[in-house]
Amino acid sequence: MTLAREKAVFSWAGYDDEAPPPVVEARDLARDYPFGAERVHALRGVTFAITEGEYIAIAGPSGCGKSTLLNLIGVIDHPTRGEVCIRGQNVGGMRDREATAFRLRNIGFVFQRFYLMPTLSARENVELPMAEAGIARVERAARARELLSYVGLEARERHRPAQLSGGEQQRVAIARALANRPAILLADEPTGELDAKTGAEIIGLFGRLNADGTTVIVVTHDEDLASSAHRKIHMRDGVIVPG
Amino acid sequence: MIVLLFTALGLVQQPAPRTIAIDERLAADAGISIGDRVIVSTRPNAKGGDTVVVSGIVKRGADPSEIARSEYKIRMHLDQLQSLAGYGDRVDRFAVATRDKAATESALAAINAAAFGFEAHRSRDIAVGTSKTFQVVSRFHKAIGLITIVASAIFLLCVMLLKVEERRRDVAALRLMGISRTTVVKAVVAEAALLALVGSALGIGIGWAASQFINWYYQGVYRTPLHFSVITADIVTLAVTLSLVLGIGAGLLASLRLVRTPPLALFGR
Amino acid sequence: MRFTLAWASLRRHGTRTLLAILGVAVAAAMLLDMVMMSTGMRESFRELLLSRGYQLRLAPKGTLPFDTDATMESASRITATLRTNPSIVTVSAVLGGTIHVPTGNRVVTSAALGVDPAVQGDYELLSGRDPVGSNSIAANDEFLAATGATTGDTLDVATGYDPQLRTYAGSMRLVLTGRVRFLYGAANQLATVMRLETLQKMGGADRTDDASLFMIRVRTDAEVEAARAWVELNIPDVSAISTATALAEVDKRLRYFRQLAVILGTVSLFVGFLLVTTLVTVSVNERIGEIAVMRALGVSKKHVVQQIVIEGVAISLAGAIGGLALGLVTAKYLNGILSSFPGLPSAIDFFLFQPKSAWTALGLLTISGIAAGVYPSFRAASLPIATTLREDAIA
Numbered sequence: 001m002t003l004a005r006e007k008a009v010f011s012w013a014g015y016d017d018e019a020p021p022p023v024v025e026a027r028d029l030a031r032d033y034p035f036g037a038e039r040v041h042a043l044r045g046v047t048f049a050i051t052e053g054e055y056i057a058i059a060g061p062s063g064c065g066k067s068t069l070l071n072l073i074g075v076i077d078h079p080t081r082g083e084v085c086i087r088g089q090n091v092g093g094m095r096d097r098e099a100t101a102f103r104l105r106n107i108g109f110v111f112q113r114f115y116l117m118p119t120l121s122a123r124e125n126v127e128l129p130m131a132e133a134g135i136a137r138v139e140r141a142a143r144a145r146e147l148l149s150y151v152g153l154e155a156r157e158r159h160r161p162a163q164l165s166g167g168e169q170q171r172v173a174i175a176r177a178l179a180n181r182p183a184i185l186l187a188d189e190p191t192g193e194l195d196a197k198t199g200a201e202i203i204g205l206f207g208r209l210n211a212d213g214t215t216v217i218v219v220t221h222d223e224d225l226a227s228s229a230h231r232k233i234h235m236r237d238g239v240i241v242p243g
Numbered sequence: 244m245i246v247l248l249f250t251a252l253g254l255v256q257q258p259a260p261r262t263i264a265i266d267e268r269l270a271a272d273a274g275i276s277i278g279d280r281v282i283v284s285t286r287p288n289a290k291g292g293d294t295v296v297v298s299g300i301v302k303r304g305a306d307p308s309e310i311a312r313s314e315y316k317i318r319m320h321l322d323q324l325q326s327l328a329g330y331g332d333r334v335d336r337f338a339v340a341t342r343d344k345a346a347t348e349s350a351l352a353a354i355n356a357a358a359f360g361f362e363a364h365r366s367r368d369i370a371v372g373t374s375k376t377f378q379v380v381s382r383f384h385k386a387i388g389l390i391t392i393v394a395s396a397i398f399l400l401c402v403m404l405l406k407v408e409e410r411r412r413d414v415a416a417l418r419l420m421g422i423s424r425t426t427v428v429k430a431v432v433a434e435a436a437l438l439a440l441v442g443s444a445l446g447i448g449i450g451w452a453a454s455q456f457i458n459w460y461y462q463g464v465y466r467t468p469l470h471f472s473v474i475t476a477d478i479v480t481l482a483v484t485l486s487l488v489l490g491i492g493a494g495l496l497a498s499l500r501l502v503r504t505p506p507l508a509l510f511g512r
Numbered sequence: 513m514r515f516t517l518a519w520a521s522l523r524r525h526g527t528r529t530l531l532a533i534l535g536v537a538v539a540a541a542m543l544l545d546m547v548m549m550s551t552g553m554r555e556s557f558r559e560l561l562l563s564r565g566y567q568l569r570l571a572p573k574g575t576l577p578f579d580t581d582a583t584m585e586s587a588s589r590i591t592a593t594l595r596t597n598p599s600i601v602t603v604s605a606v607l608g609g610t611i612h613v614p615t616g617n618r619v620v621t622s623a624a625l626g627v628d629p630a631v632q633g634d635y636e637l638l639s640g641r642d643p644v645g646s647n648s649i650a651a652n653d654e655f656l657a658a659t660g661a662t663t664g665d666t667l668d669v670a671t672g673y674d675p676q677l678r679t680y681a682g683s684m685r686l687v688l689t690g691r692v693r694f695l696y697g698a699a700n701q702l703a704t705v706m707r708l709e710t711l712q713k714m715g716g717a718d719r720t721d722d723a724s725l726f727m728i729r730v731r732t733d734a735e736v737e738a739a740r741a742w743v744e745l746n747i748p749d750v751s752a753i754s755t756a757t758a759l760a761e762v763d764k765r766l767r768y769f770r771q772l773a774v775i776l777g778t779v780s781l782f783v784g785f786l787l788v789t790t791l792v793t794v795s796v797n798e799r800i801g802e803i804a805v806m807r808a809l810g811v812s813k814k815h816v817v818q819q820i821v822i823e824g825v826a827i828s829l830a831g832a833i834g835g836l837a838l839g840l841v842t843a844k845y846l847n848g849i850l851s852s853f854p855g856l857p858s859a860i861d862f863f864l865f866q867p868k869s870a871w872t873a874l875g876l877l878t879i880s881g882i883a884a885g886v887y888p889s890f891r892a893a894s895l896p897i898a899t900t901l902r903e904d905a906i907a
Contacts, residue, residue: 076808100812104811119520386842386849387776390542394783398535401787409794
């Protein structure tokens with residue numbers, strides 16, 4: 001698979017080399033959680049922008065609000081205040097059905113614990129978001145094979161998650177996240193459950209994906225992963241702090 | 244006591260000296276009270292018949308043979324019935340009271356040896372012979388009960404398996420902490436047994452309440468003092484034993500399967 | 513993909529799924545039996561009553577046919593009156609009684625019917641000839657087995673027995689002309705049939721013109737209810753019973769079984785529902801993290817619910833299909849028990865299979881399968897995704 005072809009596969013329309021538009025834009029983003037009688041301020045007003053094709057690492061100590069921020073960008077949570085726009089669309093106030101459809105087409109998720117469907121094969125796992133998007137069986141099978149090949153698992157397409165190593169499972173999860181050609185790929189501690197060598201392979205894969213045009217945002221404690229990103233957003237106590 | 248099927252009833256014009264007793268069902272349905280005068284006859288709409296006075300209302304006995312029939316019963320003087328039915332001096336049967344079981348047996352043997360033209364039977368044997376309806380119903384209930392037991396057994400087994408399966412992570416944690424397989428199995432089985440026991444106690448309670456309701460309802464429907472549902476010690480023993488055996492069996496099977504699986508696999512790793 | 517996921521999920525815990533299907537199968541069998549019982553006996557009795565085309569039955573006032581020993585006097589007068597009604601096409605008078613047949617050193621006691629063989633609607637001839645002659649008798653297999661008699665034999669038959677004198681009254685010598693099956697006979701009942709006049713004659717002076725029952729066939733274009741009303745008006749000594757009245761009486765007598773059918777059917781359905789609900793709920797709880805991830809990936813709430821409902825319905829359907837076969841076997845067994853119910857013709861099927869019964873049971877189970885899956889799946893799919901994922905990660 002050539003680089004040029006991958007660009008075609010993974011980049012999105014409207015790309016402008018001269019002035020790349022912000023693919024993610026957060027303004028005064030805040031998120032509180034009730035905790036008994038009190039409220040926990042997980043995010044206290046965050047403003048930033050991420051342009052298309054960027055590779056961002058969000059770093060910071062545990063409980064600083066990294067994952068909360070990622071959830072808001074991924075449209076699986078709603079902000080208490082402020083707004084978050086993806087490709088110019090305010091996603092913070094979306095209703096459940098709208099948010100679900102938006103995630104399907106625009107967001108790719110990679111989780112620390114892989115979260116593959118244990119009863120499905122690697123290929124079926126990759127096909128799952130495409131099936132939901134209504135892509136025909138033949139087409140989605142072909143694309144799933146293509147994606148598995150991209151992450152180096154063409155020989156493992158029939159294997160179930162339990163038959164794969166941690167690194168392989170995470171690569172299947174990455175292929176699944178790319179299934180519907182998302183605008184951004186979000187990863188929450190993607191190397192958290194992997195050993196150093198496998199983690200390095202995943203870091204390499206993220207680099208390659210970004211090089212091929214995918215916007216990548218990772219939340220991580222992993223210094224190696226954070227260093228591989230183009231830009232780091234440091235967080236502490238729910239706010240962005242200088243690095 | 245002689246029992247006659249009551250076949251006709253109407254208001255009368257002439258007073259009659261003889262008295263009869265009627266059962267409570269007839270009294271309620273026909274609106275007859277003590278002191279009322281009625282005509283009794285062995286044929287419907289017959290021109291003749293005897294005019295009698297209702298002197299008593301009798302509570303119905305718990306007779307299974309009558310359950311499917313909505314008959315009425317009246318009790319009258321033997322000679323009047325003999326005359327009314329054209330029986331002459333005939334009777335259908337004699338009831339003989341004996342002192343005890345041995346006396347019953349000897350009386351039975353003596354009567355049957357000496358009697359000409361009739362035969363003596365134990366009351367119990369007659370009761371069995373006349374309660375065919377209930378025998379059939381009883382057989383039917385037993386068959387239904389068997390099916391219910393099979394369904395309950397499968398249900399119990401399924402629930403127990405699910406309960407133990409729910410403990411996958413706890414079992415894995417215990418195993419990783421170094422708790423032995425035997426201890427884990429014992430703990431799971433003890434929990435299953437306790438669950439089965441508590442479930443049985445609850446089931447007996449519900450069963451008792453259901454039994455009370457069934458008796459209340461059907462005694463009303465069939466207007467009989469019969470007990471339709473009785474919870475016996477045997478039934479309780481069967482229910483508790485079955486649920487304990489199934490509970491412990493399911494707990495044992497599932498826990499053995501769990502402890503044989505590597506703890507990390509139980510964690511889904 | 514929803515079917516793939518549902519199928520994979522069911523296979524993931526094979527033992528559990530199999531047990532649930534088995535449980536549902538037993539519950540479905542019971543449900544089918546109860547649905548069959550609640551409608552079957554009525555339908556079966558209706559078919560039996562109408563099998564010979566007689567729509568009306570006349571019994572002594574206030575009684576049901578052969579419910580008591582009471583008889584109607586002046587049978588010939590009643591028959592003549594009935595024939596004056598142009599909507600009545602056939603009248604079949606029947607007298608019931610008991611006969612005694614001494615065979616060797618014992619006496620066989622049997623039920624006897626006196627009929628007009630030309631218009632009778634009580635039996636079907638299996639072999640030989642109808643008892644058309646005044647000295648003829650036909651009997652069922654139970655009677656033949658008890659007496660050891662065969663067609664062509666001559667029997668000494670009596671209608672009365674005096675235990676004091678040990679003598680028989682109303683004796684006649686009758687020739688056994690045929691083997692018959694009685695349509696309304698009880699299980700294992702010994703029964704015989706002869707000409708009405710023969711049985712009347714054997715009953716003595718009191719019964720020379722008696723009948724226990726009249727069966728009436730009304731013209732097909734005539735109103736049965738109108739004929740019934742006409743009979744009750746013109747012959748006040750009798751009760752005219754239409755098929756609907758007879759069915760209502762059977763309904764009343766067998767109310768216990770219908771209520772039992774409703775109660776057990778409801779309990780079976782509830783047990784099946786509970787089983788599937790338990791299984792689906794546990795299954796959903798185990799997969800709460802997976803469901804949250806599916807939602808995060810963009811799988812709609814509706815599709816998550818559909819997938820889980822498919823699992824519930826699949827268990828219910830598989831159980832129902834197994835239950836159908838099991839239900840038919842148990843129905844046959846239970847029917848065998850109830851066919852000996854006293855006072856009812858053994859030909860009545862308490863458990864009459866009708867496709868409607870199977871569809872009803874299947875429909876109820878499918879609905880319960882859907883209901884069992886909807887709540888847990890909707891609850892799981894509605895959980896906040898971010899919180900669920902965090903809690904699952906902590907767990």
